[in-house]
Amino acid sequence: MEALLSLIALACSSLLLAGCDVKSEQGPPNFSGDSKRGMALIKHYGCGGCHLIPQIADARGNVGPPLLHVGTRTYLAGFISNSPENMALWIQDPQRALPGNVMPRMGVTPQDSRDITAFLYTLK
Numbered sequence: 337m338e339a340l341l342s343l344i345a346l347a348c349s350s351l352l353l354a355g356c357d358v359k360s361e362q363g364p365p366n367f368s369g370d371s372k373r374g375m376a377l378i379k380h381y382g383c384g385g386c387h388l389i390p391q392i393a394d395a396r397g398n399v400g401p402p403l404l405h406v407g408t409r410t411y412l413a414g415f416i417s418n419s420p421e422n423m424a425l426w427i428q429d430p431q432r433a434l435p436g437n438v439m440p441r442m443g444v445t446p447q448d449s450r451d452i453t454a455f456l457y458t459l460k
């Protein structure tokens with residue numbers, strides 16, 4: 337029994353070490369954003385019209401790149417270092433980030449872009 341308990345304790349502590357606490361599931365570390373809200377906002381802004389996005393129903397657009405594994409991609413738009421801050425800026429104003437690219441400025445507010453980024457960063 338004691339051995340079983342210590343095994344459970346060990347399993348729990350390794351889960352914590354692996355970052356499986358509730359907070360880290362909300363999005364990237366040191367970045368505020370609500371990934372659940374972000375999921376709803378992606379539907380609201382209609383990003384799926386241009387992008388294939390995992391976990392978002394009907395997000396099967398093929399104008400822009402599929403956002404599979406975008407949380408671990410090295411560069412955004414093949415040009416900008418991928419970090420949560422840069423992704424949020426991209427979503428707010430892709431024309432400022434990379435003038436002339438096809439993704440339009442969609443009026444995404446700073447808070448909304450952070451929530452969307454938190455969700456996109458769960459796509460590893």
Ligand code: HEC
Nearest residue numbers: 381383386399400401411412413414427437438439440452
């Ligand atoms: C009219 C089509 C269109 C819409 C709508 C659109 N995008 Fe894009 N998006 C693009 C295109 C095209 C690119 C690629 C730009 C490039 O590489 O120059 C892109 C690139 C991106 C990237 C970078 C991906 C990568 O791997 O380089 C992210 C992240 C992204 N879009 C998120 C969003 C989000 C979030 C929304 C909704 C708020 C959205 N997009 C709406 C067309 C669109």
